[in-house]
Amino acid sequence: MRVTAHDVALAAGVSRSAVSRAFSPEASIESRKRAHILAVAESLGYRPNLIARGLTGRGSGLIAVVVGNVSSPYEAWFLDVLAEAIRAEGLLPLLLPVSPGQELEPALDHALAYQVDGAVIAAGSVSRKLAERCSAMGAPVVVVGRVIEDGADSVCCDNRAGMALVVERLVAAGRRRVAWIGGYADTFSNIERLEGLTTGLSAAGLKLVDSRRGNYSVEGGLAQALTLLTGPEPVDAIVCGNDAMAIGALSAAQRLGRRVPGELSVTGFDDIPAASWEAYSLTTVRNPVETTVREALALLSARIAGEDGPPQVVRLAPELKLRRTL
Amino acid sequence: MRVTAHDVALAAGVSRSAVSRAFSPEASIESRKRAHILAVAESLGYRPNLIARGLTGRGSGLIAVVVGNVSSPYEAWFLDVLAEAIRAEGLLPLLLPVSPGQELEPALDHALAYQVDGAVIAAGSVSRKLAERCSAMGAPVVVVGRVIEDGADSVCCDNRAGMALVVERLVAAGRRRVAWIGGYADTFSNIERLEGLTTGLSAAGLKLVDSRRGNYSVEGGLAQALTLLTGPEPVDAIVCGNDAMAIGALSAAQRLGRRVPGELSVTGFDDIPAASWEAYSLTTVRNPVETTVREALALLSARIAGEDGPPQVVRLAPELKLRRTL
DNA sequence: ACAGTGATTGCACGCGTGTGCAATCCTTGG
DNA sequence: CCAAGGATTGCACACGCGTGCAATCACTGT
Secondary structure, three states, X not given: OOOOHHHXXXXXXXXXXXXXXXXXXXXXXXXXXHHHHHHHXXXXXXXXXXXXXXXXXXXXXXXXXXXXXXOXXXXXXXXXXXXXXXXXXXXXXXXXEOOXXXXXXXXXXXXXXXXXXXXXXXXXOOOHHHHHHHHHOOOOEEEEOOOOOOOOEEEEEOHHHHHHHHHHHHHHOOOOOEXXXXXXXXXXXXXXXXXXXXXXXXXOOOOOOEEEEOOOOHHHHHHHHHHHHOOOOOOOEEEEOOHHHHHHHHHHHHHHOOOOOOOOEEEEEEOOHHHHOOOOOOEEEEOOHHHHHHHHHHHHHHHHOOOOOOOOEXXXXXXXXXXXXX | OOOOHHHHHHHHOOOHHHHHHHOOOOOOOOHHHHHHHHHHHHHHOOOOXXXXXXXXXXXXXXXXXXXXXXXXXXXXXXXXXXXXXXXXXXXXXXXXXOOOOOOOHHHHHHHHOOOOOEEEEOOOOOOHHHHHHHHHOOOOEEEEOOOOOOOOEEEEEOXXXXXXXXXXXXXXXXXXXXXXXXXXXXXXXXXXXXXXXXXXXXXXXXXXXXXXXXXOOHHHHHHHHHHHHOOOOOOOXXXXXXXXXXXXXXXHHHHHOOXXXXXXXXXXXXXXXXXXXXXXXXXXXXXOXXXXXXXXXXXXXXXXXXXXXXXXXXXXXXXXXXXXXO
């Protein structure tokens, strides 16, 4: 059935150990013999069983990747970069989709049962206890997009700084009646972004005119912007917690005939690919996804290599992408 | 370090076999004892090592998922649905991103070395030989989005039928000068969609006015539509090979001030989420992704369960989504 | 030619789990 | 009270691989 090292050993007339060593680059084995074994192995279609190899203790070569709705543009973008980077390290990503509201723990348990070497968590609510439990099981964890104080390594863009950039530009453009459409209320990124917005505004002597929740989706942004713009309170800028909602808000503005950015500014956060599509040309804050992934994997690799020490927090500076909606 | 069944056995004062049986629902074991063992296991934080379990032959519980650029909207959508469905079956998806142009084989080898129970291949060029090799290794393969004649199970929407729907509507709307912006030339879906378009047109006594390649990307669609619309040949309809390019084409039309659908029709294929965003309201062909995933997994499960027989081909009927661009 | 040295090699064990088989236990019927 | 039968249990082996250890080999220097 399945061809094993034993079969190769038989066919090549050597011991099974020799086969094993032929596939370990550093092992001591005569090079002529190794070549022969590799040739026989090739002809038999033999590949070392990585599952069995993982059993001997040297790590499974698997990385758990916890991510939310993969179909949301930001998550898809992030996952794309991350998966590519993991494979570039010779590892394999185990995909664990955890929709908002679902429990993270069962999914993580499932992955831990596969002896993953590490986990990148970009969704679900991860407590300090959970992170510690993973580490105790031998799987270092890097949390992305939020910071667990003293609990786990994390890398996350500086949301407040990003919003500060938006406010600066907003004020320079003479906007005075600013509204906010945020994501899920208790989300780390949502809290920080809102906080960055309000402190920036109050520094300019302004305060929010309105504040709503759009659940980070296009539909949510559209619905909230519609009721907002048809409400009693006049508004000359809508700051959104992410790009998807900003795209929804732009649709609302279009439907209501508001000129953007003439009478109304709209901004997003993340700079997903759609933000630069001409129909939107959304002014937004660029979330440095590539750097985030690089840093996260570097942290993870260090931990896997055994590096000890207190949890590290990497904060990445975002950048304002000026386009045509502000 | 890592807590094993042996540790639990010691702590519970039973044999290791008993621990193993406590975790197999059908195994013969006194229920009081099972409860006790499970309690001890829980208190020690023990979970059966699925890697080791996979070694005994009963499958690894892993499914390889080969997909292209995850960040492209259609692939992200598909992956989202698929990953969710795989987890719903109690399996775990192993993510293998294979960008267009990259080799599929090394990625698949990597996954096969993990003894995956099966593979869903939605990207990369898979030959009949490759599919057979996988099956020989004990990993059934389902190909999605293209058909390997007599080579592997596959499920794929009926691209020609989809295009027929577009043509029908196009002709009814009185369009006579139709251009085509396709994806990668040698792609299965691209060939079928183009074929469906041309046969439909010639049945109506028409033929393509122009034909281009936009690489299935927004940027490609934009660039091709720009040169197309500023070229010598007048055009009153652009049929695109997927939604992303259609979105690019709409941007081109907007930039050039063409009224859509007044002077120009634009259509896509797939019905990605962005197609229904108000800025586009793209008329397109809905690719039945949910059904595709369901059928693909059903096929795969049957094969994993040992079902024999000739390769099956499932063709799914698409549906025209009439919006505002045609 | 011979001892000494270092490179190869094979044996056997361990990784953590499932499971056939025979031994044991408890239950039940007479 | 005894025997028969079924339910439980533990032993031991298997899964496919890496690797320490001791044995073997080739080779070198004198």
